[in-house]
Amino acid sequence: MKQWKRVLLSLTISAGLLASAVPAMAAPQGTAVKVDNQAVKYTAGAPIVEKGTTLVPLRTTLDALDAKLASTTDDSITAIVNGKTITLKSKLVRINGVTYAPIRIVGDAAGYEVRWDKATRTVLLVSKGGATETAQTGGRGFMWEVQNNGNTVYLVGSMHIADKSFYPLRPEFEEAFAEADYLGVEIDLSKAADEEQQKLVLSLGSYQDGTTLKDHVSSETYSKLGDILKKKGLEPNALDAFKPWVVETTLASLKSTAVGLEASSGVDLYFIQKAIERKIPVIELESYQSQLGMFNDFSKELQEKTLRSTIDNFDVLDNTVNQMAEMWKTGNDKQLLELTNTFSTDEEYNKAMLVDRNIGMADKIDGYLKTGKGEEYFIVVGAAHYLGDHGIVKLLEDKGYKVERK
Structure with missing residues (x-):
């Protein structure tokens, strides 16, 4: 060889x-987020990558996932997803008055598969069961x-x-x-x-x-x-x-x-x-x-x-x-x-x-x-x-x- x-x-x-x-x-280009191929429009703040983790404005992202924010502490998030109350364990970050959270934790908890499209620098949130390819392993x-x-x-x-x-x-x-x-x-x-x-x-x-x-x-x-x-x-x-x-x-x-x-x-x-x-x-x-x-x-x-x-x-x-x-x-x-x-x-x-x-x-x-x-x-x-x-x-x-x- x-x-x-x-x-x-x-x-x-x-x-x-x-x-x-x-x-x-x-x-480097900026980072975008799509939910079932629909781009999330962030008016206050924008997604950032910090030490390998993509952080997103929490409230706007939850709204795009049809989830409602109930309350937050320094290290947890309580949200309502499909009528159920869930608590996410995650350290939150405040930047210029906007609360940020790791996209993977938020997406997983809301029932989405989290993917990364390197060509467009886009985080893709795909409804689990919404596409046959999600059932297949890489x-x-x-x-x-x-x-x-x-x-x-x-x-x-x-x-x-x-x-x-x-x-x-x-x-x-x-x-x-x-x-x-x-x-x-x-x-x-x-x-x-x-x-x-x-x-x-x-x-x-x-x-x-x-x-x-x-x-x-x-x-x-x-x-x-x-x-x-x-x-x-x-x-x-x-x-x-x-x-x-x-x-x-x-x-x-x-x-x-x-x-x-x-x-x-x-x-x-x-x-x-x-x-x-x-x-x-x-x-x-x-x-x-x-x-x-x-x-x-x-x-x-x-x-x-x-x-x-x-x-x-x-x-x-x-x-x-x-x-x-x-x-x-x-x-x-x-x-x-x-x-x-x-x-x-x-x-x-x-x-x-x-x-x-x-x-x-x-x-x-x-x-x-x-x-x-x-x-x-x-x-x-x-x-x-x-x-x-x-x-x-x-x-x-x-x-x-x-x-x-x-």
Whole structure:
């Protein structure tokens, strides 16, 4: 299998880069809300996204859902839906005199399925049972279960980039998460836009010594990159400030976005948003520093080789993105293992991307299983971390645990 396929597979492994390291190419659009395809008109305030959660003006949204607001406290909402009084547990936010609440909690409680249309940046509230497609699941995905001394850990393989066709997830995912005491992820993507993280990206991913990308890659690589950027309507020197590993990720992101897959719809961010709404702790198995530092520490030769592979195969990357999406939806272990094994063609790349990180994550999961507190952990990391001789499943089995595919 060609080396360049590792580039897109890495997007299913390293969440941090896709969400925070890729330079912004355009100003973000506002967020809209539709109820059964009817746009909600907000006259006081507008929907906002805060730390990965979409907040909406409460009263206007309830009116659009044919629900009436009865009362509110600092952390709950009482509303009347279809003649029934319901209480929603959610922290409310006051902005310029307008009360805001998480759209997912409000929509779920009112009997709507909540979806995200990344192309139009629209939250879609669809009446449950109102369309046949709502009864179908987006895919099988990857999930394993491990138990020890009263503790349960669910291991979920994420696609960090996805679209609405991945949802709704099959019931086993939602049921396991509903009972979880903790959500574990590689890094908390809801913090990606924080000033601290952005400073870290710039300090590690851009040149600080007065040089530019042109000074660090061959003239042929730089010229071919310029051709691609021009075709995308950008200046050929648009990425000059950034190191090869950031440029490579940017190109892969352009391709994944072109076929409709984005980090905003990724499986890990989906559960991070739900954890924030449920107010359960989000624990990080890694950190922004460790993920970005790993890429930054790649040798100069490896950085250019990987960038060049992406450039040379740019026109066919979208096919591989779609293949990976299908792999996730069908839960095809064989295909996942084949893709994971492509990392082994380069010792430096494989050791950093998989071997060392898998050991660290497996050790943390081992610790969760040994607390003896009767707790449940829902762990969501890139799917390619689980299988193979150096995968998390094998590492846990080597520690004596029984790992069951769900």
